[in-house]
Amino acid sequence: MLNSYLTSTIKQFEYYKSLGDKTIMQLSYDDLKKEFAQDSNSIAIIVKHLVGNMLSRWTNFLTEDGEKEWRQRDQEFIDNFHSKEDLLQAWNDGWNCLFSAIKPLSKTNLEQIIYIRNEGHSVTEAINRQMMHYAYHVGQIVFIGKLIKGEHWPSLSIPKGQSKVYNKDKFQQDKSLKHFTDEL
Secondary structure, X not given: OHHHHHHHHHHXXXXXXXXXXXXXXXXXXXXXXXXXXXOOOOHHHHHHHXXXXXXXXXXXXXXXXXXOOOOXXXXXXXXXXXXXXXXXXXXXXXXXXXXXXXXXXXXXXXXXXXXXXXXXXXXXXXXXXXHHHHHHHHHHHHHHHHHHHHHHOOOOOOOOOOXXXXXXXXXXXXXXXXXXXXXX
């Protein structure tokens, strides 16, 4: 169970990263900076916030508080990317930090206590907390991307009106034990 948790966790994080990747790739730099209302967050700002969170949470994950003294959270909501390439570099740096922290974990680490703002969490709880936080923000990124692209948005899941066809294909296959992202 515990080994499958770690494997599944890595695959889930990879899945959320891929949704963000697929959204960012189809948008221009101007699209990434688009805000729909005053004080709303553009994709660029959401990326900056995610990266700040990832670098803080996952740097020295097992030995230091997840809210680093050097983190400037309020600055994460000010877009200062100079290009799409800068944004992508930051995005990948954040995810690389996360994967470097969780891929070496073993089941013996899962009950270890770590701290975020002096609040104790088991490693499992901390992973779950961050996964849900990232899923929330990646969902925002995808939604904003969909709003920007409109009718030109390629579905990142089962397209509307295609559920029956999708399910028919799935139920024609033999039962198997695998993660839902294995075929993506």
